[in-house]
Amino acid sequence: MARFPFSAIVGQDEMKLALLIAAIDPSIGGVMVFGDRGTGKSTAARALAALLPPIAVVEDCRYGCSPEAPHTCPDPCRSTKAGKRPVPFVDLPLGATEDRVIGSLDLERALRTGEKAFEPGLLARAHRGFLYIDEINLLEDHLVDLLLDVSASGENVVEREGLSIRHKARFVLIGSGNPEEGELRPQLLDRFGLSVEVRTPKILAERVEIMRRCAAHDADSEAFAAQWAEWDEKALQLIARGQKKLAKIEMPESVLIDAAQICSAVGVDGLRGELTLMRAARAYAALKGARIVKRDHLLQIAPMALRHRLRRDVLDESGSTARIDRAIAEHFS
Amino acid sequence: MTSGMADALLAARLLAADRKLGGMVLRGGGPARDMVVQALRALLPADTPVRRLPGHIDEDRLTGGIDITSSLVSGTLVLQRGLLAESAGGVLIVPMAERLRQDIAGRIAQALDNGGNFLLVLLDDGDGPDERPPLALMERVAFDLGLHDVRSADCDCALPAPIPGGSLPLLGDEALSALAATAAAFGIASMRPVLQAAAAARAHARLAGREIAIQSDLEAAVRLALVPRATQLPPEPEAPPSPEAEPESEQAEQPQNDNVDDDDENAPGVPEELLIEAARAAIPPDVLELIASGRAQRSARGGGAGRRTSSALRGKPLGARPGVPGGGRRMALVDTLRAAIPWQPLRRRDPAPEGAGPIRFRRDDLRVRRFEERATSVTIFAVDASGSAALARLSEAKGAVELILAQAYIKRAEVALIAFRGTDAEVLLPPTRSLTRAKRALAELPGGGGTPLARGIALTRQLADAVASRGRTPFLVFLTDGSANIAADGSAGRARANADALAAAKGIASAGLDAVVIDISPRPRPEAARIAQAMHARYLALPFADAKALKAAVTIAAEPQKKRA
Numbered sequence: 001m002a003r004f005p006f007s008a009i010v011g012q013d014e015m016k017l018a019l020l021i022a023a024i025d026p027s028i029g030g031v032m033v034f035g036d037r038g039t040g041k042s043t044a045a046r047a048l049a050a051l052l053p054p055i056a057v058v059e060d061c062r063y064g065c066s067p068e069a070p071h072t073c074p075d076p077c078r079s080t081k082a083g084k085r086p087v088p089f090v091d092l093p094l095g096a097t098e099d100r101v102i103g104s105l106d107l108e109r110a111l112r113t114g115e116k117a118f119e120p121g122l123l124a125r126a127h128r129g130f131l132y133i134d135e136i137n138l139l140e141d142h143l144v145d146l147l148l149d150v151s152a153s154g155e156n157v158v159e160r161e162g163l164s165i166r167h168k169a170r171f172v173l174i175g176s177g178n179p180e181e182g183e184l185r186p187q188l189l190d191r192f193g194l195s196v197e198v199r200t201p202k203i204l205a206e207r208v209e210i211m212r213r214c215a216a217h218d219a220d221s222e223a224f225a226a227q228w229a230e231w232d233e234k235a236l237q238l239i240a241r242g243q244k245k246l247a248k249i250e251m252p253e254s255v256l257i258d259a260a261q262i263c264s265a266v267g268v269d270g271l272r273g274e275l276t277l278m279r280a281a282r283a284y285a286a287l288k289g290a291r292i293v294k295r296d297h298l299l300q301i302a303p304m305a306l307r308h309r310l311r312r313d314v315l316d317e318s319g320s321t322a323r324i325d326r327a328i329a330e331h332f333s
Numbered sequence: 334m335t336s337g338m339a340d341a342l343l344a345a346r347l348l349a350a351d352r353k354l355g356g357m358v359l360r361g362g363g364p365a366r367d368m369v370v371q372a373l374r375a376l377l378p379a380d381t382p383v384r385r386l387p388g389h390i391d392e393d394r395l396t397g398g399i400d401i402t403s404s405l406v407s408g409t410l411v412l413q414r415g416l417l418a419e420s421a422g423g424v425l426i427v428p429m430a431e432r433l434r435q436d437i438a439g440r441i442a443q444a445l446d447n448g449g450n451f452l453l454v455l456l457d458d459g460d461g462p463d464e465r466p467p468l469a470l471m472e473r474v475a476f477d478l479g480l481h482d483v484r485s486a487d488c489d490c491a492l493p494a495p496i497p498g499g500s501l502p503l504l505g506d507e508a509l510s511a512l513a514a515t516a517a518a519f520g521i522a523s524m525r526p527v528l529q530a531a532a533a534a535r536a537h538a539r540l541a542g543r544e545i546a547i548q549s550d551l552e553a554a555v556r557l558a559l560v561p562r563a564t565q566l567p568p569e570p571e572a573p574p575s576p577e578a579e580p581e582s583e584q585a586e587q588p589q590n591d592n593v594d595d596d597d598e599n600a601p602g603v604p605e606e607l608l609i610e611a612a613r614a615a616i617p618p619d620v621l622e623l624i625a626s627g628r629a630q631r632s633a634r635g636g637g638a639g640r641r642t643s644s645a646l647r648g649k650p651l652g653a654r655p656g657v658p659g660g661g662r663r664m665a666l667v668d669t670l671r672a673a674i675p676w677q678p679l680r681r682r683d684p685a686p687e688g689a690g691p692i693r694f695r696r697d698d699l700r701v702r703r704f705e706e707r708a709t710s711v712t713i714f715a716v717d718a719s720g721s722a723a724l725a726r727l728s729e730a731k732g733a734v735e736l737i738l739a740q741a742y743i744k745r746a747e748v749a750l751i752a753f754r755g756t757d758a759e760v761l762l763p764p765t766r767s768l769t770r771a772k773r774a775l776a777e778l779p780g781g782g783g784t785p786l787a788r789g790i791a792l793t794r795q796l797a798d799a800v801a802s803r804g805r806t807p808f809l810v811f812l813t814d815g816s817a818n819i820a821a822d823g824s825a826g827r828a829r830a831n832a833d834a835l836a837a838a839k840g841i842a843s844a845g846l847d848a849v850v851i852d853i854s855p856r857p858r859p860e861a862a863r864i865a866q867a868m869h870a871r872y873l874a875l876p877f878a879d880a881k882a883l884k885a886a887v888t889i890a891a892e893p894q895k896k897r898a
Binding site: 036037038039040042091093094096097099105107134135137138162179199200202204207208210211212214215218219 | 353392404435436438439440442443446447468469472503504506509510512513514516517522523524525526527528531663666667766767769
């Protein structure tokens with residue numbers, strides 16, 4: 001069954017934009033999606049992974065080595081043949097054990113041949129792709145710590161059960177959760193690059209459109225995908241163009257000053273906020289096909305880059321998006 | 334036959350007609366429930382696998398993998414097939430679904446999302462809305478049916494008719510928009526129930542052998558898939574439906590209207606009005622009650638029973654101890670080897686069993702890993718919102734609670750909120766980690782009325798016992814001025830009320846619960862101190878509106894102390 005096409009997702013513009021930006025520049029860090037159940041969060045994330053062109057890998061490599069940099073994994077992946085595989089999309093189940101995530105001693109081989117071997121976990125599988133965690137706020141803290149650590153360093157280091165292994169694990173972390181059901185520690189939240197809020201569409205026409213498209217997808221997913229192929233192709237071209245442009249994009253001094261100003265106005269502590277804001281603005285400008293980052297680009301992505309970094313005030317009821325909008329209105333209008 | 338039973342049997346038929354509906358939740362009702370499950374089995378082909386999922390299942394058994402114990406003892410690799418794979422194309426029944434562990438629920442949800450192709454039947458024995466199956470699963474099954482009101486006489490009805498062949502009819506735009514509007518009117522935010530309702534309507538039409546879904550199909554779908562998830566009552570229509578709207582034929586006859594969304598949503602006679610009207614009559618009393626108490630679905634489900642069960646499988650590693658892996662315990666291979674090695678010379682004297690490896694294992698060599706888990710603590714606030722307290726310091730008390738909440742948040746503790754005023758006490762917020770919800774519940778707390786202190790204490794004790802029974806540590810914070818004037822039976826009278834309150838407080842002491850009483854009267858009074866004494870709790874007079882002193886006081890108060898021996 002073909003996956004639901006990315007461009008056929010109704011509404012959710014902010015989430016789609018954040019995913020595109022993360023696809024253009026994965027170094028921004030993950031995307032945290034806040035929202036209720038049944039808003040199409042995981043559908044959108046899956047759809048993006050399915051949209052991207054297949055990646056080239058060394059044949060049969062368990063760690064997804066790229067043919068350009070072969071033999072960089074702990075396995076002897078000596079094959080010279082290159083194969084293609086779809087961009088990995090790993091859906092981390094709630095309650096996954098540490099063993100499954102980081103990998104563990106390969107019991108099968110230990111029992112059969114008495115060999116001490118490493119069985120790669122979900123982190124290895126997600127290399128060069130996406131790692132999606134639904135309800136990340138209900139995941140145990142130590143696992144979230146670990147995931148953020150690996151996603152920031154791009155490397156999974158295993159030192160347990162007599163194993164000492166390190167392998168590359170570069171992926172875009174996408175977490176989702178509903179703050180009504182438990183919150184994520186602020187320290188962890190800060191390490192996500194972007195955050196978006198999704199809601200179910202309130203407009204009746206949009207909801208009907210969702211039902212119509214889901215029915216069409218269920219009835220004949222291939223035909224439905226074909227119908228949207230052209231739009232998906234366009235989105236793909238935007239990403240490809242953005243990735244190419246990204247390195248050459250100029251960041252004028254004035255925009256840097258603007259970025260610093262927004263951060264200090266909303267009271268974001270630490271440099272991570274500013275850095276992410278800059279990177280996201282560059283990626284956004286690249287997506288738009290611009291050569292220079294403009295103030296508009298910056299202001300457009302400021303809410304999603306900063307929203308989750310505001311220091312939470314137990315006694316201040318106004319939402320963080322409102323606080324950012326207020327600060328932008330005060331300084332740039 | 335009551336409608337509860339009829340609906341359940343109808344749901345079973347719909348599930349048999351379209352597996353995409355996911356499954357159903359069956360609440361309460363012993364024989365009636367068995368009957369529904371039996372009906373579902375009868376409707377499916379005879380060779381359909383039906384599996385029951387015990388609550389203590391471990392992940393390996395669920396998803397398949399190596400059977401470590403047998404592998405080690407026999408010396409050959411023994412693989413086991415996962416229960417999820419075994420139930421493919423069949424039915425997976427989860428008894429006691431309200432106590433299902435979260436990791437297991439997550440696995441099942443994932444399997445359903447990835448085309449698991451099994452029908453999930455959740456048997457919910459939960460006691461009220463605070464104990465429900467995990468949300469992730471509730472969302473993914475189409476029907477939520479209560480069988481509490483079914484009498485045993487209803488259960489000897491005939492098995493439902495078999496499923497006729499034929500394909501699923503499509504729904505027109507009109508029908509889709511009617512369903513979407515109905516969902517909106519009932520305050521259902523998630524898209525999943527709406528999509529499930531559409532699927533249910535199609536399945537219902539197919540059961541009747543119709544080529545196109547008509548009003549009654551939509552009505553059934555709304556009743557079964559949308560109404561149980563209502564979070565609000567639809568607004569009353571301004572005018573009664575006009576007589577020319579003929580419910581049975583309208584759907585089929587109306588020409589397809591391309592600009593549906595331009596329709597006036599309130600026009601009488603449009604299908605969603607009819608749907609909503611029909612559905613309004615079908616709202617079961619328990620859903621109505623939930624809506625009325627403002628705790629419908631969203632908040633009621635958020636607390637979810639057994640959801641954040643901390644498990645002994647994770648946490649800081651502590652080392653190994655002898656034990657058989659399985660049931661969630663994981664084997665410590667290195668330690669197992671270490672235990673087996675010294676016995677090898679002895680064991681080699683025995684003849685080698687079939688397929689034995691280089692090392693001979695016995696069952697008692699097996700070691701399992703141990704983890705240090707921090708028991709989650711649950712801080713239960715019992716807030717006196719009576720007239721006397723409100724007059725005095727209710728808002729300051731709220732401020733104090735918020736300060737403790739912020740602390741609890743840092744420590745990842747859970748909080749629950751109980752309020753007592755008028756003649757009764759109620760749980761405003763079941764244990765949760767969500768600061769957002771705690772703050773909102775607190776802000777919405779009104780003040781005024783009598784002080785049913787005894788009932789407040791009794792309810793707090795009840796909640797604390799429930800918390801403790803799930804392996805978490807309750808810590809009680811009472812905010813009251815101690816001047817009870819409503820007795821445990823709801824009658825007014827200061828003397829009796831005080832005696833009852835003291836008796837209830839002694840109950841807390843005898844249960845060994847850790848508690849603190851914060852006196853929120855304008856001037857510290859002996860009543861609150863006496864209550865604290867009876868509870869063996871710490872007593873703390875809330876200092877006057879000095880934020881710093883307040884914070885210092887609640888910080889001390891929020892530190893659960895070890896109970897004296």
